[in-house]
Each structure stands twice: as C-alpha cells, then as structure tokens.
Amino acid sequence: MPATDRGFLVGVSMSGGHTRRITQNGRSSHHHFDAESVYLRDFCDDYRADLTGAFDFVLVEVSRAALDSACDDRRGARVRSLECVTGMRDQVLHHLALALGAAIERPQQASRLFIDQMSVAITTYLVDNYGGSTSAAPVSSRRLSRLHEGRAKAMLRSRLDGSVSIADIADACSLSRSYFIRAFRETTGKTPLQWLLAERISLARGLLRDSELPLTEVADVCGFADQSHFTRAFAKYEGQPPGVWRRRARTT
DNA sequence: AGATCGCCCCGCCATT
DNA sequence: TGAATGGCGGGGCGAT
Numbered sequence: 001m002p003a004t005d006r007g008f009l010v011g012v013s014m015s016g017g018h019t020r021r022i023t024q025n026g027r028s029s030h031h032h033f034d035a036e037s038v039y040l041r042d043f044c045d046d047y048r049a050d051l052t053g054a055f056d057f058v059l060v061e062v063s064r065a066a067l068d069s070a071c072d073d074r075r076g077a078r079v080r081s082l083e084c085v086t087g088m089r090d091q092v093l094h095h096l097a098l099a100l101g102a103a104i105e106r107p108q109q110a111s112r113l114f115i116d117q118m119s120v121a122i123t124t125y126l127v128d129n130y131g132g133s134t135s136a137a138p139v140s141s142r143r144l145s146r147l148h149e150g151r152a153k154a155m156l157r158s159r160l161d162g163s164v165s166i167a168d169i170a171d172a173c174s175l176s177r178s179y180f181i182r183a184f185r186e187t188t189g190k191t192p193l194q195w196l197l198a199e200r201i202s203l204a205r206g207l208l209r210d211s212e213l214p215l216t217e218v219a220d221v222c223g224f225a226d227q228s229h230f231t232r233a234f235a236k237y238e239g240q241p242p243g244v245w246r247r248r249a250r251t252t
Numbered sequence: 253a254g255a256t257c258g259c260c261c262c263g264c265c266a267t268t
Numbered sequence: 269t270g271a272a273t274g275g276c277g278g279g280g281c282g283a284t
Contacts, residue, residue: 185282214271215271232273
C-alpha cells in the first residue's frame, strides 16, 4: 500500500498461526502472531506485507483527528505517532477488540453510543501506551470537548423553531460566543449554522425520498418557515431543487 | 471576553 | 394547487 494520510492502523490478532513478512523503507522482517499479538501501522509509510497462515484480526483505523482529540481530552501534549514492537502481546487491546467485535458483528443491534465510547477507550489506551514523540509544548486546543460538542449539537437540533440563539448555546457551554463559534468550526469543520443546515437538508432528503409530504410540509418539519426559502436553500446545497431531486431519487 | 461590522440567512410577498 | 424563482428588509451570524 502506498503512503496516505489516513492516520494509523492497529491490528489485534484474535487467534494464533499467522505469519507475515513486512517490507518497509527497504527493509524486510518476519513476524509471528499469536492470539493477543498486536501491530501498529502509520499509513504515512509505504507498507508491504506477505501473509501466510490463518488471518483472524480485528483492525481499527485511527485518524489523526481522533488521535488529536484523545490527546486534547486528557489535557496532555499531542502525540505525533503510535509505535509498538510488532507482534507483542497486549491483553487489554485483545479484550477491547473482543468487545468491539462482538458489538459490530450484529450491526442492526449495535448501539452507536457503545461503539463511539469503545472508540474513545481504544484511542485513549493507544495514546497512553503507544504514544510516540509528542509536540514540545501542549497545543492549546480550540476544539470543543466531547461533552460540549454533544450539548451544542443537541441544542442546535432543538433549535429548529429558532428559539435558541448561538449565544445561548455558547452560554450553555460556558464559552464566549466568538470562542464557541471558532471551536465548533474547528471541531466539526462547519460553523454552527452550516452544520445545522446540513442536518436539515439531510432530514429533508429522507422525507423527500420516503414520504409523499408536499414540499411545504417537508420545509416545515425541517425547520424552514416557508417553502420558497426551503426550495432555495435545498437547491443551493444539493445543486437541484427539491422537486427535481425527489423525482430523480424515485427513478434511480 | 467583549465590541464591531459586513454579509447572508431567514421570512414575507409576488409572480409564473 | 403545488413548486420554483425573484426581490427585499431586518436581524443574527461569523470573522476580526
């Protein structure tokens, strides 16, 4: 695999009998994996692995953003890399992988909250135990904490009637309005209003596709006070007006 | 954190 | 009658 900026990959061997030859930076090495063996990969590096024997791994991909977020949440210096001795055993990771694997084997029953929390647990554990070089000084993060992010998004969703202002939400997070807007943008990649608009459009797409509601009612349900404004906003976001979008969604 | 200010989102109306 | 488009003013958003 050629190098990419996808972050890191942690592989946890669930049973034994796997062997691989890894070629990286022109060097090759042989590794044997028992149950509970782990390896870590930085997607920044070119990577080639010739696999032999059984392959029974849980693979977890960790983005750099997730790594940064985990570092910020524990108020520590940001970790730049994750490193471990390939093939070393790690009982904790093995158990975490077991729990995660059991949950995602039945996706229809899986609790999104549980999987999210497991992701946080695994990432935090990786930072604590395999965090490599760190930034010299703790980065003063302007990202929202997970608590504030969740609270802000919940308040924005409840704001469909327009009764809650951005200042109210910032207050609820004990932040100034300007700081909150910036932190929200750096956390989600969107300003609060842009994020809310994306939520509304997403809701509208579902109603257009799966219901027979006229546009006026779709607009109302999605928090748009009048149909003309809804049509305009939808067309700007999706590139075509809602009626056209609906007909095309039905025919494809 | 708080003040400022330009911009655009929103709601309303009209028209096709 | 429903959907799409356009104009317009006020107020809140978002950047500084």
